[in-house]
Structure formats: structure tokens, C-alpha cells
Amino acid sequence: MQPWRWLALCLFASALALSGCFGGEEKLTVLAGSEVRDLEPLLDRIASDTGIRLEFEYVGTLEGADRLMSGQIVDLAWFSHAKYLTLLTAVNNRIRAQEKIMLSPVVMGVKESKARAWGWIDAPDVTWRDIADKAAAGELRFAMTNPASSNSGFSALVGVASALAQTGDALRVEEINTEALRRFFAGQVLTAGSSGWLADAYVANQDRIDGLINYESVLLQLNQDNQLAEKLYLIYPKEGIITADYPLLLINPDKREQYQKLVDYLRKPEMQRAIMERTLRRPVNLQVETGDRFPKQVLVELPFPNDVQVLDRLIDGYLDQQRRPAHTVYVLDVSGSMDGNRLRDLRTALLGLTGLDTSLTGQFARFRSREIITMVPFSADVEEVTNFTVDDPTGQGSDMGAIRQAIEDLTAGGGTAIYTALRKAYETVDAAYPTDPQRYYSIVLMSDGENNEGPSYQEFAQWHRSLPPELQNVPVFTILFGDANQGEMSGIAELTGGRLFDAQKEPLSTIFKEIRGYQ
Amino acid sequence: MNRRWLGPLLSALLILGVGAALVISIRNSPIFNPKILVSGLIGSEKEEFFRDERVQRALDRLGIQVRYEKVGSREISEKLRNEPYDFGFPAGVPAAEKIRQDWKLSTQGEDVFFTPMTVATWQPIADLLATNGVARLVEGHYHLEMARFLELVKEGKRWNQLENNQVFDANRSILINSTDIRRSNSAAMYLALASYVANGAAVVQNRTQADALLPLVTELFVKQGLTGYSSEEPFEDYLVMGMGKAPLVMIYESQFLAEAARTDGSIRPEMVLMYPDPAIYTKHVLVPLTENGKRLGEALATDEELRRLAVEYGFRNTESAYFQEFFKSQEVPADLLNVADTPTFEMLEYMIQSIQSSMQ
Structure with a gap:
């Protein structure tokens, strides 16, 4: 090759590098x-303006905390708030900087007709106590996410508990008013593991529910979207609220410069306006005119506890004492195809829920006091149906031992009669419901293959439509595992108001924990 | 395509490029411009100052390039162990003393600038406190009567129990939002001030005196719940979330003045800066760990341009005439006469440890 060709090549290479x-x-x-x-939808714009492409990996806050504690390599983190994270020393040590990007208070939306009937329209004195009274009287049935799974539920729990303690200061363990909280949560008839799904579930169930607790932004969006028969009136209770401030967290110290550039960019008036218009969250840059999107009143912010123990006790109290207790039916495929690794994964995932998973997410996802667990293992037919009641709030008692034993005893073999088993699950609920109508009933269906015995999907769907409303409202959370039929599994979730979870992409144990937020 | 000219052309381009790169790198080399890179940890309240391009240019003129990370002032000493830093630049003498003791330094730090502790509030709240005899308008700015304020805290008064309160009907204890006393200097200065007042306008000198007033001053911090780790956090709550979150916030005067000087509308007419009476000053002390750190401290203290730029960020230093001129529209008091003393490092640490133990 001639010398100049080398030069040309060099030049080309350096141009590429440049x-x-x-x-x-x-x-x-x-x-x-x-x-x-x-x-x-704003990520392209952010990338073209800053040269920084954000790649989101979605996790719950607690799951995020688990990952940060275990040292997962990541540049940034972005949750609706970072208060719980900063109270966990091991996580806080990884947070190198945090800056608020947008705001949305967690508030209550109730149907306008109800708000009017109760004199809550334009009434600045409505309190969380008033809401608790209506809930305890059975007049206000509402939806709220699970505080152990979702930040909106968590913020609401902290806010409600602080307000009901009536102290005017940051909540302490001994001030948690269990009885008042139980009255409040008597009205919670729908739960979920995510704020977005909760909003959809409210839309689907609006004929039987009077309101929901969620971010102001989500409630305003619902009112804008024309899916509601009746608009929601937003209540900002007088004792105060907890506002999500969406801090962008710097985790990787080598990306400090890029982080600062991003924060500066996101807090510019143009960007703040774009975020506000798209998400209905309040801007942190007050140069942005908000118009009449948000009420102008002063929002009293409740103090947030300074002690992670208070928060853990709040969540434990909610799960063990205050919420409506759950009755969960697990419909588990133990057909021949489950033999080997699949059955082992299933056992591990279920055993994790009995308290053997000691991660942060595992601790809060375990079976709780007062809960009833029904196991419906099936192959060509339903095998034995077993009921367990959890009494011991520590999760160490003989009740948990019995569940563990039943999980260990699962063996695989035979065909797959999905709908025979699913009908059996509904029959179990039907038998329990008349004597215990306040419970929160739900079904989990895990299968790794096609239905090849008993009734078909169509026959099941037809049967389901013939059920009384209280049974039709029992959701089925379906888990897509192995070679399961995606169409049918998502069909069941849609038909019953449940949700499909994909264990082909995530470990079965993660999925089982995630579903706990919906039970 | 005629390739005969292509080769020589590309060669010529390459030579030009390499030549240009050479010139640039020589101009930046230490032989022509002996520049030092100085890295350190600063309290968050000084970040805006260091980010200003004029500050960077002025430092550049003196051959200094600064790399910094912001942390709570009281955390600086510990976090200096993470990397080989040249300096720590906390917002107060106690935090600087902590570095000097932890690192067994014999050199004094450089007192670069100082600023009084102030309480950011809102016009309706200032008026309400004045009505209740807790605040007083003096020559165009409000004084917060600390002794009277501490009485309210001692009585456990809530906002909705104040007389003639039409403006803030909140069932929350009357408290000043501060930072986390374990991590940040501004909370430590608040403690220094409160302990002085609670001790009958005398600096706390021994543990007996401290133990007597600890139950009261502990409430100032514990009742707040979760607090920010660095002084910018409560101030940001004030600016961004407003009166409902932050009716009263303990901040450095410089934070408010710097924000007001930006004239981008972030300081609105209803925002009011109150001066506690007695007042307390905090000194921003640059503690050098290396020769390069020392050079930065000297530059900030002696270079006139840098001193004047510091004034524009609300810090007080020897450029007092320029300070008054620059903030003429803010009606900033020139001198605060009734000034509380700061307890010794050991006494302050003793009180902080005690408060910390009741936080868990």
C-alpha cells in the first residue's frame, strides 16, 4: 500500500473517533x-437537546432499594420520592446528589355527587378524619395502592397515620393510632401494586367504588380522559398531605457532570412547562405559569418521620392489623411438564413468601397475619385443596410451617386442566364469601402449558359471566410461565379484572412478590 | 476519480491537524501555563459561586482549576477519606474544627467569608408572628425574637393556636425547618443560637448548663421529622413547595441574597427574610489538606475580583461597601449588634451527640 493511503486511513479513523x-x-x-x-415521550427531546440518552429500567421503590443495596451498577435513579431510600443507610451511601424535578401531592379523589352530598365541595376544612368517618360508616369505598409496593399508597399511609395521630409533629412509633387507621382502611376495597394500574382498575370498577387515593396528577388525568361516568372531586385534607417531589438521584459519581447538565436542563422553564403539560405534575420552577390547572390554596405538608422503624411499623401495622385481610387462592400447575427446574423455581418462589426471602421486598411481601391462603394444585384434575390461616404476625409460627410443608410436598405429573382448577378456585371463594364478605379475595393462576383436560377457555368464560357480581369482581392474576398460552392467560386477566405477569422475562420469585401488591 | 491529488491533499490535511493539536496541547501544557487542579468538598451553599464562569475565569487567571463535590458541611471531614482531596470548605467554624481535629492539622484554615443565620418566611407569617409578639419590624426588616420563639416551642404551640391567625390554619407545631443536625452546619449553628438563648443569653460553657436546656433544644430538631442533609434542601423546599411545607426555614443570609440577585423571579414579593435576635454569624473556613488547597484558600481571601464575586453570591467579607451597594434594594442590615457566641467545638459536639441519640 502506498504511504498516502495509510495516511488517508489514519485520517478516516481519527474522523470516526472524533x-x-x-x-x-x-x-x-x-x-x-x-x-x-x-x-x-420526552426522552427523544432530552437526548437531542443534551446529548444524554436516558434508559429506564422500571422497578418498585423497595425493589430499587434492594438493588442499590446489593450494589447494582446504575448511573441514576428516579422515583416519586426518595425519603424511604435516604433513611436506609446502605442506600443513602450510594446517593451522591438529589434534585427535585416535579411535584405531585398524594390526595383523595371522590365522585362529585358524593362530595356534594357530604358538603365537601369548596370546603377547605375537610380532614382525613372526615374521610375515615365516611369509610368506617361504609359510605366511602375507595381504591389505594399497597403501601409496601407503591409510593402513592406509602405516602398516603404516612400522611393518614400522621394526621390521625393528631400530634402536629413527625410521627413516632408509640403514636400510631391503629384503631383510627383500621376505621379508615375499612373503606379500601381495591388495592394494587402500581398507581397507574390502580387508576385503570378504578375506571373498570367505577360503578361500585366512590373514589381513590392517588397522585394529584393521576386524578387530574382521569378527569381529563373522559373515561369516567362521573368526575372526581379532589380533596386536599386540612391536616396536610405528603407531596411526591420526584428527585433525580445521582448514583454513579463519574456521571456528575452529565447529571448536573440534565438537572439544569430539566429545570429550565421550557422543559418544566413541557413536563407539566404532559404529566399534570406541578413544576419546581416557579417561573412557569400553571394557569388554573391546580388549586391555588396553601397545601400544608405533613412532617415525614425521620426513623425507618416508624415507616416499617406503619407498613407492618397496615398489613397485619388495619387493612381488610386477604384471602388468596393460589392455582398452581403441577402437571408433568413442571417436573425438574420449573417445580423447583415454583417452590422457591412460594417459600420466599413464607418469610424465607429476607430481602427488603421479600420481608414486606410475605404472607401476613389474618390472611387466608388456599392452595389449589392441579394437573389432569384438581389435587387436594388446602386452606391455611396465618395468625402469628412474626411470620415464624407453626402456621407458616404448615404452608412451607405443603409447598415442599408439591410434586409434578399428569395433564393440565386449567379451567377445572380455576372454577374450583371460584367455588372456594363462593363458599367463604357469605360468612366473610369483608375480605379481599383474589386468585393467582400459574401455568406452564396449554390446557389439555376439562373445560375450555370459552366454556370457562361463559361460566364466569354467569357468576354473581361479588364473584365476578374477584380478579385473577395470571402468570405466564414456560410454554403457557399467552392469549388465554391475558384473556383470563382481562375477563376477571386481573393482570398478566410475564415470568418468561422475570424470575418467578420476583413475579410472585410483585403480585403480592395486588392481593 | 483522479487519485493523484487525493493522497497529497489528505496528507496535508493530516499534517495541519496534527500541527494544530500540537499547538493547542503546548499552550495548555504546564510549561507555558503552570495550572493546578485543586479538588475538594464544599458545603452545598457555595456551589452556585463555584459554578459561576466568572469565578472560574478569575481562578483560571491565578492558575487554579477547581473540582468539587457538595456534601453536608459536617460530613466533609469523614468524606474527605474517599479520595485524595486538597481541601474541605465547610460553612462553619465547628465543622472546620472537626476537620482539623480528625485530620490532626496544625494549620489554621482560611476565613474566606461569613454570613449571618437568617429565617426565611412569608409576609403573612411575618405579620402573624409580629401580632403575637414573636417578630418585630426594625428599620425595614424583621427581627425574630428568639427567646419568645423558644417559649412557643416549650409550650408546644401549634400554628392554629396563635392569636388572630387568618393566614395559616395548620395543626402543626410551630418550628423552624432546618437541616439534619448530624450532617449539616446550618442546623449546628441553629443549635448554637438556640442554646445561647435558652441559657439566658450566655454561651453554654459546661455539661450541666447543656443538660438543663437539652430537652428543649432537642425538640427543635426531633419534632421536625425527616430533614435535608445539606443547607440547600430546606431552602429549596421554601422556594419550590412554598408556605405549607416551609413556613419558617433556617438558612444562611447568603442563600436568600444570592437567589434575590438572580432576578429571575424566584424570590417573590411575599418572601421575607427575618433576622434572629440575637443574631449569629457563621464563618466559611477553607481547610487545606495540601499546598494546592492552601493556594485556593489564599486566592479566595485575597483576590479582589473573587471577593467581589463572593459578595454577589450574598457572602459578607471585607468588601462591605460593595456588599451594601450590591444589595441596596434588599434593605440588608449592615451590622447586627446583638450577636450570640458559638459554644466551643466540644460543647457543641456534646449537644449534637445528645440530640442524635434521641433521634433513633
Whole structure:
């Protein structure tokens, strides 16, 4: 090759290298709460204006905390708030900087007719106590996410508990008013593991539910979307509220410069306006005119506890004492195809829920006091149906031991009669419901294959439509595992108001924990 | 395509490029411009100052390039162990003393600038406190009567129990939002001030005196619940979330003035800066760990341009005339006469440890 050709090659190579430096986008990984998914449409604009491409990986806050504690490598994290995270020393040590990006208070939306009947329209004195009274009287049935799974439920729990303690200061363990909280949560008839799904579930169930607790932004969006027969009136209770402030967290110290650039960019008036218009969250840059999107009143912010023990006790109290107790039916495929690794994964996932999973998510996802667990293992037919009641709030008692034994005893073999088993699950609920109508009933269906025995999907769907309303409202959370039929599994979830979870993409144990937020 | 000219052309381009790169790198080399890179940890309240391009240019003129990370002032000493840093630049003498003791330094730090502790509030709240005899308008700015304020805290008064309160009907204890006393200097200065007042306008000198007033001053912090780790956090709550979150916030005067000087509308007419009476000053002390750190401290203290730029960020230093001129529209008091003393490092640490133990 002639010398100049070498030179030309060199020049070409250096030009390539240069364009890599100046023209390309830099990717930053973000551990994100599902709440910020609504920013996705803005990511292209952010990338073209800043040269930084944000790549979201969605996890719950507790799951995010688990991952940060276990040292997962990630550049940034972005949840609706970071208060719990900063109270966990091991997580806080990884947070190098945090800056608020947008705001949304967690408030209550009730149907306008109800608000009017109760004199709550334009009434600045409505309190969380008033809401608790209506809930305890059975007049207000509401939806709220599970505080152990979702930040809106968690913020609401902290706010309600602080307000009901009546102290005017940050809540302490001995001030938690269990009885008042139990009255409040008597009205909670729908739960969920995510704020977005809860909003959808409210839409689907609006004929039987009077309101929901969620981010102001989600409630305003519902009112805008024309899916509601009746608009929601937003209540900002007088004792105060907890506001989500969506801090962008710097985790990787080498990305400090990029982080600062992003924060500066996101807090510019143009960007703040774009975020507000798209998400209905309040701007943190007050140069942005908010118009009449948000009420102008002063929102009293409740103090947030300074002690992670208070928060843990609040969640434990909610799960063990205050919420409506759950009755959960597990319909588990133990057909021949489950033999080997699949059955082992299933056992591990279920055993994790009996308290053997000691991660943060595991601790809060375990079976709780007062809960009834029904196991419906099936193959060509339903095998033995067993009921367990959890009494011991520590999770160490003989009740948990019995559940563990039943899980260990699962063996695989035979065909797959999905709908025979699912009908059996509904019959179990039907038998329990008349004597215990206040419970929160739900079904989990895990299968790794096609239905090849008993009734078909169509026959089941037809049968389901013939059920009385209280049974039709029992949701089935379906788990897509192995070679399960995706169409049918998502069909069942849709038919029953449940949700499909994909264990082909995530470990079975993660899925079982995630579903706990919906039970 | 005629390739005969292509080769020489590309060669010529390459030579030009390499030549240009060479010139640039020589101009930046230490032989022509002996520049030092100085890295350190700063309290968050000084970040805006260091980010200003004029500050960077002025430092550049002196051959200094600064790399910093912001942390709570009281955390600086510990976090200096993470990397080989040249300096720590906390917002107060106690935090600087902590670094000097932890690192067994014999050198004094450089007193670069100082600022009084102030309480950011809102016009309706200032008026309400004045009505209740807790605040007083003096020559265009409000004084917060600390002794009277501590009485309210001692009585456990809530906002909705104040007389003639039409403006803030909140069932929350009357408290000043501060930072986390374990991590941040501004909370430590608040403690220094409160302990002085609670001790009958005298600096706390021994544990007996401290033990007598600890139950009261502990409430100031514990009742707040979760607090920010660095002084910018409660101030940001004030700016962004408003009166419902932050009716009263303990901040450095410089934070408010710097924000007001930005004239981007973030300081609105209803925002009011109150001066506690007695007052307390905090000194921003640059503690050098290396020769390079020392050079930065000297530059900030002696270079006139840097001193004047510091004034524009609300810090007080020897440029007092320029300070008054720059903030003429803010009616900033020139001198605060009734000033509380700060307890010794050991006494302050003793009180902080005690408060910390009741937080868990």
C-alpha cells in the first residue's frame, strides 16, 4: 500500500473517533419507578437537546432499594420520592446528589355527587378524619395502592397515620393510632401494586367504588380522559398531605457532570412547562405559569418521620392489623411438564413468601397475619385443596410451617386442566364469601402449558359471566410461565379484572412478590 | 476519480491537524501555563459561586482549576477519606474544627467569608408572628425574637393556636425547618443560637448548663421529622413547595441574597427574610489538606475580583461597601449588634451527640 493511503486511513479513523466524541449520544442507565414512565415521550427531546440518552429500567421503590443495596451498577435513579431510600443507610451511601424535578401531592379523589352530598365541595376544612368517618360508616369505598409496593399508597399511609395521630409533629412509633387507621382502611376495597394500574382498575370498577387515593396528577388525568361516568372531586385534607417531589438521584459519581447538565436542563422553564403539560405534575420552577390547572390554596405538608422503624411499623401495622385481610387462592400447575427446574423455581418462589426471602421486598411481601391462603394444585384434575390461616404476625409460627410443608410436598405429573382448577378456585371463594364478605379475595393462576383436560377457555368464560357480581369482581392474576398460552392467560386477566405477569422475562420469585401488591 | 491529488491533499490535511493539536496541547501544557487542579468538598451553599464562569475565569487567571463535590458541611471531614482531596470548605467554624481535629492539622484554615443565620418566611407569617409578639419590624426588616420563639416551642404551640391567625390554619407545631443536625452546619449553628438563648443569653460553657436546656433544644430538631442533609434542601423546599411545607426555614443570609440577585423571579414579593435576635454569624473556613488547597484558600481571601464575586453570591467579607451597594434594594442590615457566641467545638459536639441519640 502506498504511504498516502495509510495516511488517508489514519485520517478516516481519527474522523470516526472524533464523531464518536462529539456527535454521538451518551447513554445513562436509570433505575426508575413506574410512575415516571409518562416521561418516555420526552426522552427523544432530552437526548437531542443534551446529548444524554436516558434508559429506564422500571422497578418498585423497595425493589430499587434492594438493588442499590446489593450494589447494582446504575448511573441514576428516579422515583416519586426518595425519603424511604435516604433513611436506609446502605442506600443513602450510594446517593451522591438529589434534585427535585416535579411535584405531585398524594390526595383523595371522590365522585362529585358524593362530595356534594357530604358538603365537601369548596370546603377547605375537610380532614382525613372526615374521610375515615365516611369509610368506617361504609359510605366511602375507595381504591389505594399497597403501601409496601407503591409510593402513592406509602405516602398516603404516612400522611393518614400522621394526621390521625393528631400530634402536629413527625410521627413516632408509640403514636400510631391503629384503631383510627383500621376505621379508615375499612373503606379500601381495591388495592394494587402500581398507581397507574390502580387508576385503570378504578375506571373498570367505577360503578361500585366512590373514589381513590392517588397522585394529584393521576386524578387530574382521569378527569381529563373522559373515561369516567362521573368526575372526581379532589380533596386536599386540612391536616396536610405528603407531596411526591420526584428527585433525580445521582448514583454513579463519574456521571456528575452529565447529571448536573440534565438537572439544569430539566429545570429550565421550557422543559418544566413541557413536563407539566404532559404529566399534570406541578413544576419546581416557579417561573412557569400553571394557569388554573391546580388549586391555588396553601397545601400544608405533613412532617415525614425521620426513623425507618416508624415507616416499617406503619407498613407492618397496615398489613397485619388495619387493612381488610386477604384471602388468596393460589392455582398452581403441577402437571408433568413442571417436573425438574420449573417445580423447583415454583417452590422457591412460594417459600420466599413464607418469610424465607429476607430481602427488603421479600420481608414486606410475605404472607401476613389474618390472611387466608388456599392452595389449589392441579394437573389432569384438581389435587387436594388446602386452606391455611396465618395468625402469628412474626411470620415464624407453626402456621407458616404448615404452608412451607405443603409447598415442599408439591410434586409434578399428569395433564393440565386449567379451567377445572380455576372454577374450583371460584367455588372456594363462593363458599367463604357469605360468612366473610369483608375480605379481599383474589386468585393467582400459574401455568406452564396449554390446557389439555376439562373445560375450555370459552366454556370457562361463559361460566364466569354467569357468576354473581361479588364473584365476578374477584380478579385473577395470571402468570405466564414456560410454554403457557399467552392469549388465554391475558384473556383470563382481562375477563376477571386481573393482570398478566410475564415470568418468561422475570424470575418467578420476583413475579410472585410483585403480585403480592395486588392481593 | 483522479487519485493523484487525493493522497497529497489528505496528507496535508493530516499534517495541519496534527500541527494544530500540537499547538493547542503546548499552550495548555504546564510549561507555558503552570495550572493546578485543586479538588475538594464544599458545603452545598457555595456551589452556585463555584459554578459561576466568572469565578472560574478569575481562578483560571491565578492558575487554579477547581473540582468539587457538595456534601453536608459536617460530613466533609469523614468524606474527605474517599479520595485524595486538597481541601474541605465547610460553612462553619465547628465543622472546620472537626476537620482539623480528625485530620490532626496544625494549620489554621482560611476565613474566606461569613454570613449571618437568617429565617426565611412569608409576609403573612411575618405579620402573624409580629401580632403575637414573636417578630418585630426594625428599620425595614424583621427581627425574630428568639427567646419568645423558644417559649412557643416549650409550650408546644401549634400554628392554629396563635392569636388572630387568618393566614395559616395548620395543626402543626410551630418550628423552624432546618437541616439534619448530624450532617449539616446550618442546623449546628441553629443549635448554637438556640442554646445561647435558652441559657439566658450566655454561651453554654459546661455539661450541666447543656443538660438543663437539652430537652428543649432537642425538640427543635426531633419534632421536625425527616430533614435535608445539606443547607440547600430546606431552602429549596421554601422556594419550590412554598408556605405549607416551609413556613419558617433556617438558612444562611447568603442563600436568600444570592437567589434575590438572580432576578429571575424566584424570590417573590411575599418572601421575607427575618433576622434572629440575637443574631449569629457563621464563618466559611477553607481547610487545606495540601499546598494546592492552601493556594485556593489564599486566592479566595485575597483576590479582589473573587471577593467581589463572593459578595454577589450574598457572602459578607471585607468588601462591605460593595456588599451594601450590591444589595441596596434588599434593605440588608449592615451590622447586627446583638450577636450570640458559638459554644466551643466540644460543647457543641456534646449537644449534637445528645440530640442524635434521641433521634433513633
